[in-house]
Amino acid sequence: MIEGPKRSEAVGAGRDRPPQTVSDPSQLPTAGRLLGVDIGDRRIGLALSDPTQTIAQPLETLTRRLGKRFPLTDLASRLEGVVGVVVGLPLTPEGTEGGRAVEARTVAQRIARRFELPVMVWDERFTTARA
Numbered sequence: 001m002i003e004g005p006k007r008s009e010a011v012g013a014g015r016d017r018p019p020q021t022v023s024d025p026s027q028l029p030t031a032g033r034l035l036g037v038d039i040g041d042r043r044i045g046l047a048l049s050d051p052t053q054t055i056a057q058p059l060e061t062l063t064r065r066l067g068k069r070f071p072l073t074d075l076a077s078r079l080e081g082v083v084g085v086v087v088g089l090p091l092t093p094e095g096t097e098g099g100r101a102v103e104a105r106t107v108a109q110r111i112a113r114r115f116e117l118p119v120m121v122w123d124e125r126f127t128t129a130r131a
Contacts, residue, residue: 021108021119028118032083038124039070039088039104046078070107072114085111088124095125
């Protein structure tokens with residue numbers, strides 16, 4: 001089984017500032033694979049970009065146990081070679097944040113702290129219609 005990065009081995013380990021979520025895509029590394037995370041009530045979709053960050057492909061779907069926290073342990077083994085994470089932010093059509101958006105931000109912060117990777121939340125409004 002492939003192990004995910006440990007805190008001391010993660011990208012950005014030893015930085016002066018604590019790991020955090022970033023608000024601008026320019027704050028993510030410009031080369032290397034990004035992991036996309038789409039959080040649902042029962043499933044968590046994962047997608048992995050190519051090293052040039054041109055296209056992403058579905059990687060895996062994690063099953064989420066109802067009422068349980070986001071499975072960071074399951075995510076760890078999918079982070080090998082990943083330089084950043086993008087978490088989908090489910091805003092309302094008007095752009096406001098509801099409970100699911102708050103949860104997405106919380107998960108993004110937990111991923112950033114645990115794995116010391118840059119994590120960005122991405123407005124996913126209307127993405128299904130665009131696809």
